[in-house]
Amino acid sequence: MKANKLIEVNHLTKQFKDGMKALDDCTVSFEFEKVTVIIGPSGSGKSTLLRSLNLLEIPSGGEILFAGQSITNDNFDIRTHREATGMVFQNFNLFPHLKVIDNLNLAQKSVKKKSILEATKTSQDLLEKVGLSHKINNYPNQLSGGEKQRIAIARALALSPKVMLFDEPTSALDPEMIKEVLTVMKTLAQSGMTMIVVTHEMGFAKEFADHIVVMDKGKVIEEGKPSTIFNQPKHPRTIQFLDSVLNK
Amino acid sequence: MDFSFLLEGYYLIILLKGLMMTLLLAVISVILGTLLGLIPAFFRLSSHKVLRFLGTLYVEVIRGTPLLVQVLLIYSFVKIKVVVFMGVDLSSFIPGMLALLINSSAYVSEVIRGGILSVDKGQKEAGLSLGLSEKTVMGKIILPQAVKTIIPALGNEFVTMIKETSIFMYLGIAELMYSALMIRSETYAVKETYIVVAVLYFALTFPTSKLMGYFERRLKVSESK
Numbered sequence: 001m002k003a004n005k006l007i008e009v010n011h012l013t014k015q016f017k018d019g020m021k022a023l024d025d026c027t028v029s030f031e032f033e034k035v036t037v038i039i040g041p042s043g044s045g046k047s048t049l050l051r052s053l054n055l056l057e058i059p060s061g062g063e064i065l066f067a068g069q070s071i072t073n074d075n076f077d078i079r080t081h082r083e084a085t086g087m088v089f090q091n092f093n094l095f096p097h098l099k100v101i102d103n104l105n106l107a108q109k110s111v112k113k114k115s116i117l118e119a120t121k122t123s124q125d126l127l128e129k130v131g132l133s134h135k136i137n138n139y140p141n142q143l144s145g146g147e148k149q150r151i152a153i154a155r156a157l158a159l160s161p162k163v164m165l166f167d168e169p170t171s172a173l174d175p176e177m178i179k180e181v182l183t184v185m186k187t188l189a190q191s192g193m194t195m196i197v198v199t200h201e202m203g204f205a206k207e208f209a210d211h212i213v214v215m216d217k218g219k220v221i222e223e224g225k226p227s228t229i230f231n232q233p234k235h236p237r238t239i240q241f242l243d244s245v246l247n248k
Numbered sequence: 249m250d251f252s253f254l255l256e257g258y259y260l261i262i263l264l265k266g267l268m269m270t271l272l273l274a275v276i277s278v279i280l281g282t283l284l285g286l287i288p289a290f291f292r293l294s295s296h297k298v299l300r301f302l303g304t305l306y307v308e309v310i311r312g313t314p315l316l317v318q319v320l321l322i323y324s325f326v327k328i329k330v331v332v333f334m335g336v337d338l339s340s341f342i343p344g345m346l347a348l349l350i351n352s353s354a355y356v357s358e359v360i361r362g363g364i365l366s367v368d369k370g371q372k373e374a375g376l377s378l379g380l381s382e383k384t385v386m387g388k389i390i391l392p393q394a395v396k397t398i399i400p401a402l403g404n405e406f407v408t409m410i411k412e413t414s415i416f417m418y419l420g421i422a423e424l425m426y427s428a429l430m431i432r433s434e435t436y437a438v439k440e441t442y443i444v445v446a447v448l449y450f451a452l453t454f455p456t457s458k459l460m461g462y463f464e465r466r467l468k469v470s471e472s473k
Binding site: 054096097111 | 368370371373374375376377378379380381384388389392393
């Protein structure tokens, strides 16, 4: 294992029950303390790849190494791994029956076995970081989409994960709310968090990605620095895809 | 039409006792049926093929056969000596109750299953992604949300059970329908007795479903606030 690689994905395949092949011999790696943005047309397997990284999708074949350890092994402790990989979803998935503070506290108490005081302290710090301290006692339904997603980010961060996975975090948001979520993500990137982001926000990719991965039909077709990918894409599918998203 | 028997305390007490017994049977069958119904519900939601099959078989067989047949079948299998407890013959009460419980559990299990399935899949994924166990996800995230769908539907099941308990008449348990038979054979007021009984059943079920409707709206309000 190379020292700077946190996650290595080798020949990963995922075939769904209906026969759809979402990942087809996909090989890629993600570096420690770097922001990797995965782009590609819809249906290219971006989300499936991301969801495989914390085993919300169980791969059909191939392997994933996390810090050198195979997570696709049968006797691997999935829960400890998930604790170390925070995930942010397109639809926020906040727990609607719990107040903001309890959304953040739940896993800290249940997984990290923290006392309610410790958990609340961590939660308060995180809420301040995402600028939502005043919403601590609100229910998710009382928040705007942008606020919900910032809370969801704080909730994932509450377990001090080693990597944060973002699955189209701004796709369900109104344009004016996208910015506030991206701001939180940028701050997080600057703090040195390892981030893997599936997004259509090319602005974020250009400005904050250390590495861009382009996927098509379940494979990685091209990867490199943002400047290279955006200015001199090589693969014809990349050129076609960038053309369609940047000149719309 | 001669409703004069309603003015006699003797008949009123018979009716009232029958009414109480009907309510008691319905309450017991829904409460215990709900607890029992959790088993086939979780069997059917299991990822284990055999459990899923057993759960489905149970629910389909119970829902696909008449309650009367189930009651008489269980009554003929479960033989208990005649024991009278608080004026109720347990030898017919226990098998009857058992049949009603089994019947109720099959319907309630579908209500529970539906409630659990109504919770968005993303909730489970979010819970799992935080490293929570399947058990914690179910207990702390999914069930509390499913309850909002389950409770009102359980109310409907309660209304159904109030009506279904009339089947106990065949076992000689003095619920409302049995009381009606007694009064009918003593007064010969056939039409009148059945009308009174119908009104009494309705007086139980109508407020119950109205009350459930009210709770349902309350739950919806608390959800959208």
